[in-house]
Amino acid sequence: MTDVRKADPTARRYAVFLLLVGTCVGALLIAGFDRYYAPLHDWMLSNPEASAPRIRLVFLLLVVFLLAPMLAFAAYFWSLGTRILRAREFPPTGLRVIRDTPVVTGARAVFRGRLLKALALGCGIASVVLGILFWWLVSLIAGAA
Secondary structure, three states: OOOEEOOOHHHHHHHHHHHHHHHHHHHHHHHHHHHHHHHHHHHHHOOOOOHHHHHHHHHHHHHHHHHHHHHHHHHHHHHHHHHHHHHOEEOOOOOOOOOOEEOEEOHHHHHHHHHHHHHHHHHHHHHHHHHHHHHHHHHHHHHHO
């Protein structure tokens, strides 16, 4: 018979809360972008001598908003993978789950831990590549402006 880690109602409420907050923040960011697009566009192009640094600044802020969550996920996945490899069980001891989860041990748990670390590495590499591509795009746009 396999062990089952029981669901934590507090963790479930926290997960729903984070989902709602993330949805609200995303909706506010979209609404703010729709509302302030024209003034931002006018500000960036109002002074031809200062437009290149302004375009770089706006793109830098966009890159930070886009890549920071991906880097945070990479760090969390790496940490979780390390905990799984150390404990040789999934979910590791002390991890609160939002539904009843069977505990996997041994080689299957090690595989999941390594898979999470590979996913973390993929997220980290993707964020670096996207950052480089955004920087290249900014240099093209700023050079044309």
